[in-house]
Amino acid sequence: MSLLVVGSVALDTIRTPYGEAREILGGSATFFSVTASWFVPVKVVAVVGEDFSAEHLQVFASRSIDTSGLEQVPGRTFRWRGEYSGSMNEARTLETQLNVFDRFTPKIGAAQRECPFVFLGNIDPTLQLHVRQQLTDPQLVACDTMNFWIQGKLEELKKTLAAVDVLVINEGEARLLGGQQNLKQAATIVRKLGPRTLVVKRGEYGVTLFAEDSVFSAPAYPLDQVQDPTGAGDTFAGGFMGHLARTGDLGASNLRRAVVYGSVMASFAVEEFGLTRLLRLTPTEIEARYREFKNLTHFDA
Amino acid sequence: MSLLVVGSVALDTIRTPYGEAREILGGSATFFSVTASWFVPVKVVAVVGEDFSAEHLQVFASRSIDTSGLEQVPGRTFRWRGEYSGSMNEARTLETQLNVFDRFTPKIGAAQRECPFVFLGNIDPTLQLHVRQQLTDPQLVACDTMNFWIQGKLEELKKTLAAVDVLVINEGEARLLGGQQNLKQAATIVRKLGPRTLVVKRGEYGVTLFAEDSVFSAPAYPLDQVQDPTGAGDTFAGGFMGHLARTGDLGASNLRRAVVYGSVMASFAVEEFGLTRLLRLTPTEIEARYREFKNLTHFDA
Numbered sequence: 001m002s003l004l005v006v007g008s009v010a011l012d013t014i015r016t017p018y019g020e021a022r023e024i025l026g027g028s029a030t031f032f033s034v035t036a037s038w039f040v041p042v043k044v045v046a047v048v049g050e051d052f053s054a055e056h057l058q059v060f061a062s063r064s065i066d067t068s069g070l071e072q073v074p075g076r077t078f079r080w081r082g083e084y085s086g087s088m089n090e091a092r093t094l095e096t097q098l099n100v101f102d103r104f105t106p107k108i109g110a111a112q113r114e115c116p117f118v119f120l121g122n123i124d125p126t127l128q129l130h131v132r133q134q135l136t137d138p139q140l141v142a143c144d145t146m147n148f149w150i151q152g153k154l155e156e157l158k159k160t161l162a163a164v165d166v167l168v169i170n171e172g173e174a175r176l177l178g179g180q181q182n183l184k185q186a187a188t189i190v191r192k193l194g195p196r197t198l199v200v201k202r203g204e205y206g207v208t209l210f211a212e213d214s215v216f217s218a219p220a221y222p223l224d225q226v227q228d229p230t231g232a233g234d235t236f237a238g239g240f241m242g243h244l245a246r247t248g249d250l251g252a253s254n255l256r257r258a259v260v261y262g263s264v265m266a267s268f269a270v271e272e273f274g275l276t277r278l279l280r281l282t283p284t285e286i287e288a289r290y291r292e293f294k295n296l297t298h299f300d301a
Numbered sequence: 302m303s304l305l306v307v308g309s310v311a312l313d314t315i316r317t318p319y320g321e322a323r324e325i326l327g328g329s330a331t332f333f334s335v336t337a338s339w340f341v342p343v344k345v346v347a348v349v350g351e352d353f354s355a356e357h358l359q360v361f362a363s364r365s366i367d368t369s370g371l372e373q374v375p376g377r378t379f380r381w382r383g384e385y386s387g388s389m390n391e392a393r394t395l396e397t398q399l400n401v402f403d404r405f406t407p408k409i410g411a412a413q414r415e416c417p418f419v420f421l422g423n424i425d426p427t428l429q430l431h432v433r434q435q436l437t438d439p440q441l442v443a444c445d446t447m448n449f450w451i452q453g454k455l456e457e458l459k460k461t462l463a464a465v466d467v468l469v470i471n472e473g474e475a476r477l478l479g480g481q482q483n484l485k486q487a488a489t490i491v492r493k494l495g496p497r498t499l500v501v502k503r504g505e506y507g508v509t510l511f512a513e514d515s516v517f518s519a520p521a522y523p524l525d526q527v528q529d530p531t532g533a534g535d536t537f538a539g540g541f542m543g544h545l546a547r548t549g550d551l552g553a554s555n556l557r558r559a560v561v562y563g564s565v566m567a568s569f570a571v572e573e574f575g576l577t578r579l580l581r582l583t584p585t586e587i588e589a590r591y592r593e594f595k596n597l598t599h600f601d602a
Contacts (some may be wrong), residue, residue, distance in 0.1 A: 002574075080439065087482050141597055181388050183505075186524045205506040217520030217597055222485045222509065256600040294602050299557040301595050 001139070002041045003245040005032045005133050006106045007121020008078055009046040009070070009236070013095075014273065015083040017249055021204035024274040025056050027078065028121035028144065034278050035056045035238025035265045036119075038286060039246040043112055045069035045131075049077040049100045059275065069112055075100040080146035088226055092219070108134040108229040117245035120164070122146050123159040133164045140250060142166035142241055143195075144233070150177050158190030160192055168237050171202045178269035183208070192299050197255065199240065199262075209259050216256045219296060221267035221289065228273040232266045235278065264289045302440070303342045304546040306333045307407045307432050308422020309379055310347040310371070314396075316384040316480065319528040325575040326357055328379060329445065331421035332532035336539025336566045337420075338364035339587060340547040344413055346370035346432075350401045351377040368411055376401040389530055390504045399470045411433045413440050418546035420538055421449050421465070426458040433464045441551060443467035443497075443542055445534070451478050459494055468496035469538050471504045484509070485510065485516070498556065500541065500563075502534050509558050520597060522568035529574040533567045535595070536579065538565030562574065565590045 007029030012024050030048040036042045043066040050055070052072060060067045078101035082091040106127055113136050118264050120128040120143035128143055133140065141164045149157050150173060161167060167190065171183065177193075178186025187210040198210040204226075206219040240262035247254055264286060271277045308330030314323050327397040329429065330347040337343045337522040340498060347358070353373060361368045380400035406427055414437050421429040421444035429444055436442065442465045451474060452460050462468060467490065478494075479487025488499050488511040499511040505527075509521040541563035549554055570576045 087476075175388075182524075182526065184525050202506065205503065206518070206520070210518070215523050216599060216600070217507070217523070218600070219507070219509070219518030219520065222516050223483075224485050224520070225483065251375055260600050291602065294600070296516055297598050297600075298562050299517070299519070299595070299598075300554055301592065 001245045001248055002043060003036050003039075003117040003119070003175070003241055004045065004112050005029050005036070005119045005121060005238075006045040006128075006280060007032060007119075007123060008101055009048050009052070010078040010101075012044040012230060012231055012274065013081040014228055016087060016088065016228050018225070019234050019273065021273045023079070025059055026080065026274060028231075028234040030059075030275070031059065031234035031269065031278070032119055032238040032241075033065045033272045034063050034243035034275055035235045035269070036245070037065055038281060038283065039239070039242030039261075040117075040263070042066065043069060043115060045108065045112060045272045046108045047071045047073060048101050048226060049073065059279070065109035066111070067288060069107065069109060071107060073100050080298050081112045082230070087204070088229055090143060091230065091240055101253070105110070106131050117241055119241050120160075121234065124167070125149050125153050125160040127294050129156070129160045129163060132160065139248070140165050140192050140241075140244060142168055142237065144237060145173065147173055147176060162192040164195050165183055166197040166199065168199040168201065168233075168240070170233065171200050174198070174200045177261070184210075199259065201228075201236060203232075207236065207259050209255060211252060213256055216224070216259060218259050218293065219297065220263060221293065223267060223271065229270050230274065232270050234271040235265040253268045254280045258287065259287075260293050264293060302417045302545045302549055304337050304418040304420070304542055305344045305346065305354055305413050306337070306420045306539075307346040307415035307429075308333060308420075308424060309402055310349050310353075310423060311379040311381050311513070313508065313531060314380070315529055315531055317389065317529050318386060319526070320574065322529070324380070326360055327381065327532055327575060329535040331360075331544075331576070332535035332570065332579070333420055333422060333539040334366045335544035335576055336536045338366050339563075339566070339582060339584065340540070340543030341418075344370060344416060345369065346407045346409065346413060348372045348374055348401050348405045350374065350376045351468070353378050360580070363580065364372045366403060367412070370410060372408060374401050383531070385530060386452060386558075388505070389527055392531065396577065407432050410516040417441070417467065417544055419443070421445070422535065422544050423424075426450050426454050426461040426586050426599070430461045433461065437472065440549070441466050441542075441545060443469055443538065445469050445472065445538060448474055448475075448477055463495040465496050467498040467500065469500040469502065469534075469541065471534065472501050475499070475501045499537065500560065502537060504530075504533075508564055509590075510556060510561050512553060512556055514554060517560060519564050519594065520558050520563060522594065524568060524572065529573045530571050531575065533571050534572040537563040537567040540564070561591060561594050562587075565594060
């Protein structure tokens, strides 16, 4: 089943202990769609500027991503510059130029409206709700958000949360949104705001899924080298939603499998800068790492 | 099979967001032995002062712990005062009075020497090695250490590490000892120092086991309330070593089970202050939580 993502397309300049990359293709919609394209057909809704080149577009084309909703407008594409050091768990943002993203209003066409699986990337919650309301009859809508909206647009965000099935956020955001240091208590409060499923991303510590009556924890894959963590969260979401859309199965067991597929994809993403590793994956590699996750976590009852 | 622990017995004064406890029984040897006593007969080697009361001793007796190696000497018992706040991942030490622990020289008698399973709690690495050298023919020797010794007595610590099978330390200590931010790389370096098995404690993020050719990650049990994290690491070690001593099985699968039993015991310990919860456990509760860990981590291949 097809999958729609609404989010950002950016040009990232990144420095990590392993090197530097200048103006490489990034953004939440980019990482999400490239990742999910390994599972299902993907449609992207985002905005880029006049400087967005044929080469950039070719990246989406190479993964057969439907870019009919990728609007090109006057101005420059969203740019982000950041660096990672130490344990590389958090980026230090050096510069953000919103550019055309500042006036982004997602336009949802007939084809997008019908998508059964939808991911609302981290954008203004008012825009997320606007998109949600245009969807015809989605099977599953997930969204992301961030501290900036939790602190600045909480009432708007609550309206969005009331209208989605799944929230995918990081641990600090879950604690902030739930108003609790204890993650389990925070999760209970957040799920009462709307999303029946909460996926908490914990960086190098993996992911914890809070759903119905059960909690599921998956570790991150232990890598010898993390070259660039940029986009890991959106890559996780792409694998998670990709697997759900591929199977159409929203049962508890399959949600857990989806968390592992998300973790598998994120583990590949961070091995190299930007989209490099995600673009030269093979289905065999994805399945092999899924089995490695099983081996990483299995113990006898 | 019987299990020997050498470490500290302390009187702890603890403040957390959930309350305060004054001069309650604590210390690495205490948490370890009370925990391991749920699995096997335990012998403890430690030192206490003149203020150590019959009531304190009764705690060990209630768990049938062999205290013939618990030496009472002139002076006051080791005292520690600390508090936890926020996410409660780390204690803030307000006061440490080493007292009689400052001149502690573990005395290993005939009965202790023969113990097949031995845990060297976090004490001066010179003393750990001294104990190790007196053991007759142990099946498995594990030890703990801390930043203080890694930074202050590295050469002595390396001699100890060369003589043990398992090292159980926290994540920051593993990174410091391995000289690497990347945990997998740090683990490889640490294991080359001697211990073929490295168990890395990651607090609320669980435990990662590095052994032979495999890595195993277990999450922490998600609790609604952590009242007092004091002793969680030694409790983990007590469950880990307790299960290994109970089964006598040092195979890869059983090491994983031992990690889960350690995590099970630590999850109980932090539910209430000090030893409270550990002292009123039942074997049924331990097995039930083991199964909950299975449910927390299971996904279909």
